[in-house]
Amino acid sequence: MSIDFQMDAQGVVTLSLDAPGQTINTMDAAFRASIAAVADRLEAERAQLRGVIIVSRKKTFFAGGDLDELRSIPADGAEAFFQMVETMKRHMRRIETLGVPVVACLNGAALGGGWEVALIAHHRIALDKDKRQFGLPEVSWGLLPGAGGISKMVRLLGLQAAFPYILESQQFSAREGMAAGLIHALAQDEADMLAQAQAYIAAHPASRQPWDEDGYKLPGGAPNHPKVAQMLSVAPAALYEKTRGNYPAPERALAAMVEGAQVDFSTALRIESRYFTELCVGQVAKNMIGTLFFSMNEIKAGASRPAGFDKCTVQKIGVLGAGMMGAGIAWAAASRGVRVVLKDVDLSAAERGKAYSAKLLAKQVEKGRKTQAEADAVLARIQTTASLPELAGCEIVIEAVFENRELKAQVTREVEAVLGAEALFASNTSTLPISELAAASQRPANFIGLHFFSPVDKMQLVEIIRGQRTSPASLARAYDFVQQIGKTPIVVNDGRGFFTSRVFGSYVNEGMAMLGEGIPPAMIEAAGLQAGMPVGPLAVTDEVSLSLCAHIAAEARAALGSAYLAHPADAVLARMLDEFGRQGRAAGGGFYDYPEGAKKQLWPGLAAFAQAGKALPAMQELIDRLLFVQALDTARCFDEGVLESERDANVGALLGIGFPAWTGGTAQFLKQYGVAKAIARAEQLAAQHGARFAVPNWLRQQA
Structure with a gap:
């Protein structure tokens, strides 16, 4: 069983999500069997039941659907898959319609199917964390929320207010969820959450979902409401302008939202399941899940990193050239706690490069994402200079000068003269072969390519280029550094233009x-x-x-x-x-x-x-x-x-x-x-x- 059932003397049942042998809870076959057994037992013991609390014994609340299972559904498996989804949703629905209060205690992330599990509850309490860890990312993987997410979010928020969460996969923090009415209370720790859950159950002996209450009306109006109808008349065209018809998920999600809003809740769930099934057996979702989930997770786990080297953390780097690319690299490192020496031919040019970070930080302060003190601390990590000796002590130096091999050779020789023997020298070149550039180096084993993409503050990828003489140890250190500054590394071998x-x-x-x-x-x-x-x-x-x-x-x-x-x-x-x-x-x-x-x-x-x-x-x-x-x-x-x-x-x-x-x-x-x-x-x-x-x-x- 992946759900532990415990009833206390007051008749409050605690359902502990705890998938055996896994670090996370997922909506796999074991969960489906467990949710059915739990629904049976709750109904059987309804006479003494006073409330239900859903908690997790993992570090996160619930990770979501089993994507490995989803991408393996054959094209001819639609009917069996549809029935499986409908059966699971029926058991989830049995729990929320018991007539007793159901409370979810969200100790960590609840994304996708995890948020849909949280939506079983009538009352949701989350730890007061600033991290955005709730939401429905399915559309970004070529799917849609198929375990009640669409039907419930539309009924909680209304059609237009639900758009960003469903069609744009917008995630939210506990406080943002509070403001939107999706989270009902915040707690300081897990003990506080449980105490609040018990108090809510005591104060609400009878509880139902909003859409099950007599006289319920859809927030913002039904699809035939004049304002909503006007919005919906242009929504498909606006969506097509973004998808060009290549992405069926947002189109099907919009259809499920609008069609489901015009019928009773049970029918809305069935509409949702049909569109979900269509996407799951289609090829686009398999393509997107394979790369955006599985391949990305393999990269995060170090799949292309040489084995046998301890993980390293960089304290100080140098960046040569304070133009748009160099300034962006300096920002990327400093914003992740790394000290940066930003060098250009004259100090005023280096200062202009640092001003780029100041501009980005000012926007973050204005939007409330950083305090002024936090912004000042980031800027303090960027030291501007026109002097080569200031680069002494840097563990990595990244050159981002003009695409000219003679100029790159010159700065390589000059900078290596002031660096320690173990320092890594990286070129941000986008086309020139790394092995040729490394010919100017006295330590070609420590020479590597780190190709950032512009604008660096927005682009997630860094292409690591292994030269003919780059050592595995250097590659491992470069891989660690790219991940340390929050970027996604891929590893390629040398060649003109590399890969990208x-x-x-x-x-x-x-x-x-x-x-x-x-x-x-x-x-x-x-x-x-x-x-x-x-x-x-x-x-x-x-x-x-x-x-x-x-x-x-x-x-x-x-x-x-x-x-x-x-x-x-x-x-x-x-x-x-x-x-x-x-x-x-x-x-x-x-x-x-x-x-x-x-x-x-x-x-x-x-x-x-x-x-x-x-x-x-x-x-x-x-x-x-x-x-x-x-x-x-x-x-x-x-x-x-x-x-x-x-x-x-x-x-x-x-x-x-x-x-x-x-x-x-x-x-x-x-x-x-x-x-x-x-x-x-x-x-x-x-x-x-x-x-x-x-x-x-x-x-x-x-x-």
Whole structure:
């Protein structure tokens, strides 16, 4: 049994959630059997029953559904799964309709199915912690709350107020839950929670859920209420603008909310179960759960970290270059308690870099997320300097200077002269091979790549690049540091562009190649968005800058010589820069114009690439090209030894490149497409568009 049943002399039953042999409680088969047995016993002993208290013997209250079980449901298992969900919900419903008060004591996190277990209770008491540990994250994994979460949250809050919690997976702290009416009381410790629970039961001998009370009305109004109806008339369009039809979960969740609000509670639960079942047997949820839950947890557990090295904690680092990237890295470390020496060529530049942290902290203080004293402490950890000797004592130095190998070699030699023998030197380069940069180092075993993404304060990923001579000990230390500052590390081997920059480059290059073929630029951008990429390929090229793309291509040509493979994008870049003088957003305009005070718009001069009489391809053709070119280049990274792990490939693609989450990542995209079908489609694209779509060996091996 995963639920312990104890009745005291006053007739109050304490249900202790305690899954045997597990560190957390989940909604697995053992829980389902236990909840059925508990409901039977409570009903059998109803005569002496005065109340029910639900507690947990784990560090958290309840972790949620068994995602391993959910992602293994076969496509033909819908009916059996639906009946299982309905049966479990029926037993949960039996507990909340006993007519006695039910209280949940939330000692820790209750997310997803965990929050749905808490919603069995009529009264919820939580420990007074500031951490956001309650909510319904299912939609972010391609699912929806299927154990009563949608039906109950809508009835507790009303349709519009429930939107952020369900459709946006917004999590909340105990105090935020109090303000929203989702948490009813706060406690200082577990003893206080239990005392409050007993007091509530004594004061409320009869208790029911709000929606079971006579005269209950939906907060904010039913779907046919004029204000609600007006909101609902635009909600699907607003949702589609975000999902582009690629994510069924928010669409099904919205349908379950609105349909369930128009019927009785039992019917609402059944509607919820049907949509939940549809998502669970679908491929999108399996893709998202596999990467965003399982792969992410494997990375957190150190799956790509070399074994045999003690976990280390860094006290002090140096950052070379106080531009946008260097300033962001300094913020990331200082905000996690690490002392930072931020160096630039002159002190005023370093101070400007520190001001970036001050600006971020001011916003946090304004929003109440930090006190002024806490903000001051973070700023105090950042020491600005223009002097090399100030870097002495740093355990890691990260260079974030301009992408020029001579400059990087110079700062490597200068900085190593003042560092201790064990110090790690890391380059934040996004394209230059680490092994080549390490040639300037006296200690290449301590030289590694740490590729942060911009803006650093928002981007979660750090790509760790192992050079040919990087030691396992250095890799382990780098992995620990990335996790210490709250980022997600992936590990790749050396190569031009590594993994993320290289595959990202294939996306922007394909967009430019399409433009060179005479495809209308608006259609190209629409294809990128329709595929699920966050930004169209031309727009994102403007952000990166066309001049930087040309610089990277020139570096590759110089390094590879006759081995360099020309790309159709090269001619488009040359024309944009040399003929039209369009360098990108920072230089005033590239593929887009940026009028002051107005939205950006495609530059009319792109009409120069139009080809009269050219037949337009189908939109799906463009979508396939943009997705396949990235996925196939990922497969090529496996062939070349840049990648060793599908886990790191998929997580890196989602967090670093913005590859659509519905696919599960670039490697998973090919598998979920169907390997045989993916090979056939790649061969078609290669015949039409060239060798960049040729089938890599890795993909053939998957067959």
